[in-house]
Amino acid sequence: MKIGILTSGGDAPGLNAVIRGIVYTGIQVYGHEFVGFLNGWKGVCEQTATPLERAQIMGISKQGGTILGTSRTNPFEFGGVPRVREVLEQQGLDALIAIGGEGTLAAAKRLTDEGLPIVGVPKTVDNDLSATDYTFGFDTAVQIATDSMDRLRTTGDSHGRCMIAEVMGRHVGWIALHSGMAAGAHCILIPERKTSLDQICDWVTSARDRGRAPLVAVAEGFSLDSMTDVHSERGLDAFGRPRLGGIGEMLAPLIEDRTGIETRATTLGHIQRGGTPTAYDRVLATRLGMAALHAAIAGEWGRMVALRGTDIFTVPFEDALGKLKTVPDERYDEARILFG
Numbered sequence: 001m002k003i004g005i006l007t008s009g010g011d012a013p014g015l016n017a018v019i020r021g022i023v024y025t026g027i028q029v030y031g032h033e034f035v036g037f038l039n040g041w042k043g044v045c046e047q048t049a050t051p052l053e054r055a056q057i058m059g060i061s062k063q064g065g066t067i068l069g070t071s072r073t074n075p076f077e078f079g080g081v082p083r084v085r086e087v088l089e090q091q092g093l094d095a096l097i098a099i100g101g102e103g104t105l106a107a108a109k110r111l112t113d114e115g116l117p118i119v120g121v122p123k124t125v126d127n128d129l130s131a132t133d134y135t136f137g138f139d140t141a142v143q144i145a146t147d148s149m150d151r152l153r154t155t156g157d158s159h160g161r162c163m164i165a166e167v168m169g170r171h172v173g174w175i176a177l178h179s180g181m182a183a184g185a186h187c188i189l190i191p192e193r194k195t196s197l198d199q200i201c202d203w204v205t206s207a208r209d210r211g212r213a214p215l216v217a218v219a220e221g222f223s224l225d226s227m228t229d230v231h232s233e234r235g236l237d238a239f240g241r242p243r244l245g246g247i248g249e250m251l252a253p254l255i256e257d258r259t260g261i262e263t264r265a266t267t268l269g270h271i272q273r274g275g276t277p278t279a280y281d282r283v284l285a286t287r288l289g290m291a292a293l294h295a296a297i298a299g300e301w302g303r304m305v306a307l308r309g310t311d312i313f314t315v316p317f318e319d320a321l322g323k324l325k326t327v328p329d330e331r332y333d334e335a336r337i338l339f340g
């Protein structure tokens with residue numbers, strides 16, 4: 001077989017381990033051939049492809065980013081089904097493996113609905129894709145956020161300040177929940193639970209009264225109960241969605257005014273997506289890559305690989321689309337016991 005690979009959407013630590021898992025197994029076990037398309041669907045539509053052999057994938061599983069590059073290009077704006085079919089034929093490809101988030105998989109679904117041979121690998125640091133327990137990149141983002149919060153706590157302790165750490169996650173609070181719990185935050189704020197400023201200040205004051213420098217972990221998509229929409233001051237992305245970020249900076253003066261505790265906010269931003277993946281993410285990504293290769297060999301078009309417990313299965317693309325995997329109430333209530 002000859003198989004094409006692309007990475008699309010925002011990057012996530014572990015993308016290179018997926019590519020290595022696919023190519024290594026395919027060459028070593030089956031003698032298959034591979035090409036990588038550069039910069040997501042853009043590379044497919046423009047037919048910028050590069051051979052992927054053992055030399056290209058050596059030692060890459062510990063590298064952050066993606067050796068193939070990525071973009072948010074919509075294939076339906078650049079020729080759609082006929083163009084993708086033509087490129088697959090010209091490259092002599094039997095299958096395409098698309099590694100990406102819900103947008104990438106939505107595009108892949110529309111293409112497979114028209115008969116194109118595509119399987120998917122779910123990717124997002126936000127961990128918000130339904131149908132898979134965890135996505136690779138999430139563990140790394142949580143580790144980076146936790147390390148950062150540990151650091152914020154020592155400087156907060158020195159100055160007796162309230163420190164706010166704003167983390168990614170788009171419209172879900174998984175990164176905030178996990179890193180906040182790991183770092184011992186005195187309050188975790190997530191999009192799934194609108195909260196009042198009074199409640200936040202109660203937690204902050206209670207931590208200070210116990211002699212602690214309060215740490216607030218806030219997800220970028222969080223809103224106060226008085227807000228009608230998410231905080232967005234950076235315009236819209238290429239797909240017309242609000243760019244999130246800045247809620248921590250917005251909360252800092254409100255908390256300081258209300259509690260009298262000097263407060264500083266740090267937005268961690270893309271640091272959470274950069275650099276080397278954790279061991280967990282490397283292993284998960286490698287296994288997902290191997291499973292995607294097997295799905296392609298089995299002709300499981302229109303399906304993506306997914307983690308359930310410790311096993312990997314394939315599920316239809318639509319299982320991952322349409323509905324975000326949000327933080328359940330019971331998970332938040334469990335963490336809430338530790339606040340204040």
Ligand SMILES: Nc1ncnc2c1ncn2[C@@H]1O[C@H](COP(=O)(O)OP(=O)(O)OP(=O)(O)O)[C@@H](O)[C@H]1O
Nearest residue numbers: 008009010072073074100101102103104106107124
């Ligand atoms: N419903 C759709 N149909 C066809 N193409 C889509 C659809 N949704 C998104 N896309 C295309 O796929 C691209 C990638 O989607 P998106 O930018 O949301 O990244 P993603 O793969 O979801 O990863 P991320 O986790 O970074 O959001 C989009 O820019 C868009 O061009």
Ligand SMILES: O=P(O)(O)OC[C@H]1O[C@](O)(CO)[C@@H](O)[C@@H]1O
Nearest residue numbers: 010124125126168169170244273
């Ligand atoms: O890389 P960009 O386009 O700035 O997107 C940032 C968004 O992507 C993510 O990192 C992953 O979906 C979100 O957490 C964040 O809101």
Ligand SMILES: [Mg+2]
Nearest residue numbers: 009101102103
């Ligand atoms: Mg997306």
